[in-house]
Amino acid sequence: MNTARQVLVTGGAGYVGAVLVPRLLAEGFSVRVLDLYLFGDHVLDAVKSHPGLEQIKGDIRDQDVLRRAVKGCDTVLHLACISNDPSFELDPGLSRSINYDAFSPLVDISEEGGVRRFIYASTSSVYGVSEAENVTEDHPLLPITDYNKYKGLCEPILLNRQSEDFTTVVIRPATVCGYSPRQRLDVIVNILTNHAVNKGRITIFGGTQMRPNIHIQDMVDLYVLLLRLPKESIAGRTYNAGYENHKLSELAEVVRGVVEKEMPDRGPIEVVTTESNDPRSYRISSEKIARELNFTARRTIADAVEELVSAFRAGKLPDSLTDGRYYNINTMQQLNLE
16 A cells, blocks of 8 residues: 555644644545644644544553554654754653654554554754755754754664555654644744734844744645655655755845735834854755655745734734743643643
């Protein structure tokens, strides 16, 4: 079997999952979501009555829950994790238990349960700080945080299990941006847009650091593609997935331009640059995925900003500067997850 029909999406009520799951249902897949629903049980309300959707509220560290979740699934799309560096560092032991310690059992249980394809969402930040002009998938992994380190350490665990009956693929996405029903406002493009719209001022720290990004709808397109491609196209492979590499100062200018155009009543948006002790700067090459899978991101950073502006204008993101649900670390602090 080369294409999926019954898909388990771990973390399916997260930022990307909340856009991905409705799309999979619309594409005719049956979807089972396994998630702790830390950001609310309402995230998938728009499709909660869909006959092809099953939602399981549970912890990926619970192996009994995993066995129930993978039963009957031919594909696992693993998105679940404690995401971003500050949230990980809030409780490193907890974060390691979810992002790393639970990974091998998930792979084992998936394979034993008859899963035929396993897609792992790693991160392009596994490359750490790099001045290389073309950071390909062969670039050394030089993570500078535990979040990046454990993301990278999961990759060989999965790829070493590649076999004729168990297709494995690793995706290293750039930072995702754009609107989602489970909105994040703690990733760079979304942060800058929130501040431009609601403060009339953008502050960037440093400005010369390079940051790759990708529109959330392009990420969803890629996951759908990975579910449909014949296994021979992806088996045992690792791919970067990004749109373009921009300096922080360039991202700020894109955001300013879009917000001033779409919301002229906000007046001129001020951009303030301050010093930064954040050394993270890296570019990624998405040439391999374009060459081998014919996948290229079709949406721009400006598209993501426009969609966020529309969401703000429509009142979909109330209290965006103060409500902790938009910020992973705030939610983690409030929940005291163990």
